[in-house]
Amino acid sequence: MAAEIARRIPLLRAAPEKAVEEFDQYAVIQRIPAGQMVALEGDACQNFFTVLRGDLRVYKIGENGREVTLYHVREHESCILTIFCILSHNQFPAFAVAETDLEIALIQAPIFRSWVERFDVWRNHTFETLSQRLSDILRMLDQIAFQRVDVRVANYLLGAVGEHSSRIRITHEHLASELGTSRVVVSRILKDFEREGLVELRRGTILIKDREGLLKKVNRISVW
Missing domain, CATH: 2.60.120.10 (Jelly Rolls)
Incomplete structure (x- = not known):
């Protein structure tokens, strides 16, 4: 073996x-x-x-x-x-x-x-x-230290989603632990993304609706 x-x-x-x-x-x-x-x-x-x-x-x-x-x-x-x-x-x-x-x-x-x-x-x-x-x-x-949390969330989602898929199975709490922030902050940002039409939130799942929109958030210069 x-x-x-x-x-x-x-x-x-x-x-x-x-x-x-x-x-x-x-x-x-x-x-x-x-x-x-x-x-x-x-x-x-x-x-x-x-x-x-x-x-x-x-x-x-x-x-x-x-x-x-x-x-x-x-x-x-x-x-x-x-x-x-x-x-x-x-x-x-x-x-x-x-x-x-x-x-x-x-x-x-x-x-x-x-x-x-x-x-x-x-x-x-x-x-x-x-x-x-x-x-x-x-x-x-x-x-x-240097990136806005919404940029980090967008970057994580783009990295986690497959090339031929739009579904990410992850909880808000787990996503927060991956990014070193709080669940409340992550949930607020995801709700904002949903209102902008970038994602759709389901229980334990995030559906990516607009990759280009998320990419624009990642590519912008943003420091606290």
């Missing part, structure tokens, strides 16, 4: 034979249903993992109970906070939940630490993951 999974992981295709053999030997496949918590703040990081299928959301919760999404971990990606947790022997500093049904390849923490020491492929993966996530978080902070 692990040998089949190894062939599905791009970074292992050009890896040394020894690295692939050890992955085949130690990898454990785990399936996690949508909605299940994968990690809690303060947990010990006992396993490294790579997502084989699905979407994992990593987020923080403020003192007021508001959630802020840090990033998502999707197919062929790893969680940089988990990696740092393992390498530094620290506790996990956030929460992680399965947004969809997940399939992951688990590696025990001591084994992963030895791989980072011995194999360039895993060291490079660590640095590439760090670079990607740092860019994601800096982009998020830039948007929170």
Whole structure:
């Protein structure tokens, strides 16, 4: 089973034979249903993992109970906070939940630490993951600090909707957590969009009615 999974992981295709053999030997496949918590703040990081299928959301919760999404971990990606947790022997500093049904390849923490020491492929993966996530978080902070919330909502909707679809299944509360704002603010903005004919709001669903109108909001220069 692990040998089949190894062939599905791009970074292992050009890896040394020894690295692939050890992955085949130690990898454990785990399936996690949508909605299940994968990690809690303060947990010990006992396993490294790579997502084989699905979407994992990593987020923080403020003192007021508001959630802020840090990033998502999707197919062929790893969680940089988990990696740092393992390498530094620290506790996990956030929460992680399965947004969809997940399939992951688990590696025990001591084994992963030895791989980072011995194999360039895993060291490079660590640095590439760090670079990607740092860019994601800096982009998020830039948007929170300098973009109007209505622009951020419009940008998110355009990014979430499929090229051949107009339907986004998401609650106002979830959208607020993705953008680091409050549900009340998001609901007000979506109501404004609906009045402008840009979207249609249904229970747990947003229908995109005017992509060009949303794009105009994104492209305008807007700072608080």
